[in-house]
Amino acid sequence: METDLLIIGGGPAGLSAAYEPARHGLKVTIVDESLRLGGQLNQQSQVLDLPSGFAKQTGMKLSQFLQDRLLNYDVDLLTKCTMIGTYKDGRIGVTNGNTTFPIQSQKTIITTGAAEDSISFPGWTLPGVMTIGAAQILLNREKVLPGKKAIVLGTNNLAFEITKQLNESGVEVIAIIEQESTVDVDADNIAYLKQANIPIYVNSSITRARGPGEVEMVLINNNGTEVAFDVDLVCIAGGLFPILEPFQVLGCELIYLSELGGWLPKYDTNFETSIPNTYVAGNAAGITAMKAIMLTGDLAGISILDSLENYNSDYVKKRKESLWTELAKAEQPEVWSARLSLIKEFELERKYVTSNR
Structure with missing residues (x-):
């Protein structure tokens, strides 16, 4: 296959990244390992804060809107396909599970998103223990209640939003x-938890989950005091980290920044990486909120x-300026600062290498 732009990952960043190139006449190919495009959008029933114009x-x-607006352009959608390697001539190797085939592209954008981190404790492999994102998939995509009584381990705005969805379902x-010892989330979520009478145990950790074949009880250490909960569901909110495999396959230079989720x-x-003509966007470029995910795309x-x-x-220049301005307002200060630091350091490194050739 030949294409002008190959996008690895069909979530919100990939679908956003495809729009301007496709609208301006480029042939775009989107590869995604799932049966449906849209990524995590497909199980998000909450109302999202989105970029201007949305x-x-x-x-x-x-998810449906981002896909529908590509229908009138030259965009190939390859679902249930995975990037597995590169050929010596630079083509990307993709498989559908049965056949492996090469794709030749002028440009590549990798928008593989993020994976959930976990938190281990004795009994964490029992049925009934899952990540908070897995609980959301069961609830909103599969239409199955993941449990009857739950505790949530870890705090962030996404975890609180899914906690709200679980409670209301x-x-x-x-x-x-x-x-x-403190919880850093927005006031609306805190207000909801108080109204729903859901307590937050700070300075606490799970010491053990128990049950003969599935979770039936969870013991926690709360400031040195043991507290027991009769529950059949434990949702782990350990945070997110960028998915790196395609970048490692291509040999992209990596950096560790805790503010952006790790490596x-x-x-x-x-958003061009150390490999020429290979770009990154979305959570793969640093863990951030949905508005910023789309803006980086x-x-x-x-x-x-x-x-x-x-x-x-002129249009491209003005569009880039407006997007950067909006991104600066959309991101948390520590995320924005880390992103700028990454970019500045990388551009200085590249300038130094170029000048010393």
Whole structure:
């Protein structure tokens, strides 16, 4: 196969990245390992805060909208396909499980997103212990209640949002467990927890989950005091980290920044990595909120146009400036600062290497 732009990952960042190049006449191919495009949007029933030009809507509705707006353009959608390697001539190797085939592209954007981190404790492999994201998939995509009584281990805004969904769907959330002494989440979520009478145990940790074949009881250490909960569901909210396999296969330079979720590829202001013509966007470029995920996708897509000839340079320049301005407002200060630091350091490194050749 030959294409102008190959996008690895069909979630919100990949679908956003495809729009401007496709709208301006490029042939775009999107590869995603799932049966459906949209990624995590497909199980997000909450209303999302989105970039300018988008009405507030659920992730499920947004997934369909992002796909529908590509229908009139030259976009190939390869679902149930996975990138597994590269050929010596630079082509990307993709498999559908039965056949492996090469794709030749001028440009590549990798938007593989993030994976959930876990927290281990004695009994954490029992049925009934799962990540908070897995609980959301069961609840919203599979339409199955993951349990009757639950506790949530870990705190962040996503975990609180899913806690709300669980509670309103009939799962009784008994408590939230946090090992730190403070909880850093927005006021609306805190207000909801108080109204729903869901306590937060700070300075606490799970010491053991018990049950003969599945979770029936969880013991926690709360400031040195043991507390027992009769529950059949434990949702672990251990945070997210960027998925790196495609970048490692390609040989991209990596950097560790805890503010952006851990290890991730280095990239410049165009979101181009250390491998020429290979770009990154979304959570793979640093863990962030949905608005910023889409904006980084837009920036990578518009940067593709900026790198090619015969495109409206004035439009591209103004569009990039507006996207960067909006991204600066959308991100948490520590995330924004870490992103700028990454870009500045990488561009200085590249400039030094170029000048000393």
